[in-house]
Every structure is written in structure tokens, then in C-alpha cells.
Amino acid sequence: MTFLKDHSAGYLANQLARLFAEGLQERIQALGITTGQFPALLALWEKDGLTQAELVRATDVEQATMAATLKRMERDGLVCRKPHPDDSRAQQVFLTERAKQIRQLAYTAANEQNGAALADFSPGEVEQFLHLMRKAITTMREQNKRSS
Amino acid sequence: MTFLKDHSAGYLANQLARLFAEGLQERIQALGITTGQFPALLALWEKDGLTQAELVRATDVEQATMAATLKRMERDGLVCRKPHPDDSRAQQVFLTERAKQIRQLAYTAANEQNGAALADFSPGEVEQFLHLMRKAITTMREQNKRSS
DNA sequence: TAGAAATGAATAGCATGCTATGTATATGAT
DNA sequence: ATCATATACATAGCATGCTATTCATTTCTA
Numbered sequence: 001m002t003f004l005k006d007h008s009a010g011y012l013a014n015q016l017a018r019l020f021a022e023g024l025q026e027r028i029q030a031l032g033i034t035t036g037q038f039p040a041l042l043a044l045w046e047k048d049g050l051t052q053a054e055l056v057r058a059t060d061v062e063q064a065t066m067a068a069t070l071k072r073m074e075r076d077g078l079v080c081r082k083p084h085p086d087d088s089r090a091q092q093v094f095l096t097e098r099a100k101q102i103r104q105l106a107y108t109a110a111n112e113q114n115g116a117a118l119a120d121f122s123p124g125e126v127e128q129f130l131h132l133m134r135k136a137i138t139t140m141r142e143q144n145k146r147s148s
Numbered sequence: 149m150t151f152l153k154d155h156s157a158g159y160l161a162n163q164l165a166r167l168f169a170e171g172l173q174e175r176i177q178a179l180g181i182t183t184g185q186f187p188a189l190l191a192l193w194e195k196d197g198l199t200q201a202e203l204v205r206a207t208d209v210e211q212a213t214m215a216a217t218l219k220r221m222e223r224d225g226l227v228c229r230k231p232h233p234d235d236s237r238a239q240q241v242f243l244t245e246r247a248k249q250i251r252q253l254a255y256t257a258a259n260e261q262n263g264a265a266l267a268d269f270s271p272g273e274v275e276q277f278l279h280l281m282r283k284a285i286t287t288m289r290e291q292n293k294r295s296s
Numbered sequence: 297t298a299g300a301a302a303t304g305a306a307t308a309g310c311a312t313g314c315t316a317t318g319t320a321t322a323t324g325a326t
Numbered sequence: 327a328t329c330a331t332a333t334a335c336a337t338a339g340c341a342t343g344c345t346a347t348t349c350a351t352t353t354c355t356a
Binding site: 034 | 311312313314315316320321322
């Protein structure tokens with residue numbers, strides 16, 4: 001008996017994600033940001049000054065991952081941190097001017113990568129694809145919640 | 149202007165892949181293998197004794213990634229390496245007895261994870277989903293080939 | 297057949313992601 | 327008010343994946 005990668009949703013999802021990341025990385029490297037910083041940037045572009053804990057809740061990564069990402073973002077001059085006025089355990093994370101200015105370019109890069117990946121899809125297929133991905137994600141989130 | 153993660157194929161693909169990996173990891177940890185070892189194992193279960201270069205061509209990872217994975221697999225008692233009879237640069241990679249014996253259990257684990265993720269899909273949706281993932285993968289592979 | 301080019305592997309260095317721990321501060325319950 | 331618990335954050339340690347570099351051996355070509 002064999003195992004066919006082309007028929008394994010998990011195998012394909014892994015490929016898909018790596019190819020998306022590769023393509024996006026290429027499009028945003030001129031902006032001085034990386035794929036892993038994207039989730040935090042999206043959240044901060046929406047609302048600047050979030051705490052790390054709020055960023056964790058706004059994204060889908062673990063606290064330790066966010067801590068490491070913020071450290072690299074600070075090193076790279078994308079954010080700076082200030083003590084939280086009401087909670088001395090927390091810090092607020094603020095975007096630098098540079099990070100604020102690349103917002104639209106970053107959105108464009110992400111949209112272009114999505115468009116490139118789905119270039120051969122009909123509009124209906126795009127909708128269906130997004131719908132099915134959301135459905136599988138919801139299903140697995142529910143299951144992992146239970147098992148933990 | 150905002151960027152909606154729920155409408156970004158790349159964002160969803162990243163989520164999807166991580167959730168698949170999480171679920172699979174849980175199912176195979178009792179077998180003493182990890183998700184990253186799966187591609188190499190699939191190739192070696194099909195044909196034992198491949199070289200590292202052949203494993204790279206049979207999977208979708210870079211040579212350096214495969215080298216690191218094989219090193220961990222050797223450390224974990226999943227493979228052993230023997231000098232290639234016809235090419236002294238190369239080595240053949242052979243599965244240990246333990247690695248051979250878990251084959252069916254590993255297939256089952258992967259199939260069960262795929263089934264769990266797509267539990268709410270109709271058979272037609274499953275086919276459509278796999279088809280669309282393959283299509284996006286093919287498209288991006290073609291593009292990345294050009295840009296490199 | 298000698299030198300150039302290609303191929304097989306290993307390694308360094310990095311990003312992203314995880315779990316598990318530790319530490320400090322807040323909060324809630326007695 | 328005190329003590330237990332919850333929360334915020336940092337860090338260690340690891341897996342997976344990448345690019346770039348290096349080294350050795352083959353293979354091709356002039």
C-alpha cells in the first residue's frame with residue numbers, strides 16, 4: 001500500500017503554505033519586513049499601542065513566538081516598546097514611522113501574492129477555496145481545543 | 149483600509165498547515181516520529197536505500213533541510229547510512245526495523261488526521277479542495293521557478 | 297588526460313513556530 | 327490584609343525550513 005501525497009490534504013496544505021510564504025517573502029523583502037512579522041504588523045496597523053498579550057490574542061501564534069517576533073521587530077526598527085501606564089507587567093508596542101509608512105505597500109504585496117497564487121482560479125473557485133480553508137481551520141481548532 | 153485575514157488565501161494556508169501539523173504530530177508522537185520526518189519516511193517506505201540527493205528529489209524540501217532531518221532520524225534510530233557502492237560522494241539511507249514496522253500505523257495516522265480536518269466536507273468538497281490546492285501549488289511552483 | 301563544471305553532502309546562520317519554565321505583578325477570595 | 331491564583335512577559339531548548347558556503351568526488355570537454 002502506498003500513500004499518495006497528492007491526495008493528502010495535510011501534505012498539500014504544507015506545500016501550499018511554504019510556497020505562499022516564499023512568494024510573499026520575495027515581495028516584501030524590499031520593505032524590510034518578513035512573513036513572520038506580518039500578523040503583528042496587521043494588528044498594529046489596525047490599532048497601535050497594543051500589548052504583547054493583546055497581540056497574541058489578535059493573531060494566531062503562541063506567546064513565546066510573539067515575544068521572539070517582537071524582539072526581532074524591535075531590533076529591525078519596526079516597533080518600540082513603552083511601559084504600560086496601568087499595568088507594570090505589560091508594555092505597549094508602538095510602530096515606528098517606517099513601519100507606519102509601508103502599510104499600503106505591504107497590503108499590496110500580500111494582495112498580489114494571493115492573486116498570483118490563484119491566477120488560474122475563477123472568481124467562484126476563489127470563494128470556494130477560501131470557504132473550504134476556513135471550514136477546515138474551524139474544524140481543527142475545535143478539535144485541538146478539546147484535546148488540550 | 150484594512151486587510152482581512154479571513155479573505156487572504158496565504159494567511160489561511162499558513163493557519164491550515166500549522167493546524168494540520170499540530171494534529172498529525174499528536175497522532176504520530178506515540179510512533180516516535182515527527183511531521184518533518186514524514187516526507188523522507190514516505191519516500192523510503194516506497195523504496196529503501198535511496199541517497200540523500202534522491203530523497204531531495206522525491207520530496208519537496210531543500211538539500212540542507214533533508215540533511216538536518218536525516219541527521220535527526222539517524223539519531224532517533226529511524227535510519228542508518230551506508231557508503232554508496234558506485235559513488236563515494238554519496239551514501240545510501242536505509243530504514244531500521246523499527247521504521248519499517250510503523251509504516252501502516254503512520255499511514256493510518258495521516259489518513260485519520262486528513263479525515264478529521266475535513267470531517268465537515270462532503271465528498272465533492274474534499275475533491276474540490278484537493279484539486280484547488282494542487283492548482284495553486286502548481287501555479288506558484290511555476291512562478292517561483294521563473295523568478296529564481 | 298588535464299582542467300572545468302557538475303554533483304553529493306555537510307555545515308553555519310537565520311527565521312518561524314512550538315512547549316515548558318521562570319519571574320514579576322495584579323487580582324480575587326477568605 | 328494575606329495568600330492563592332491568574333496574567334504579562336522573557337527565556338531555554340527544540341524542530342523545521344531556508345540560503346549560502348565549503349569540500350570532496352565525478353563527469354564532461356577541450
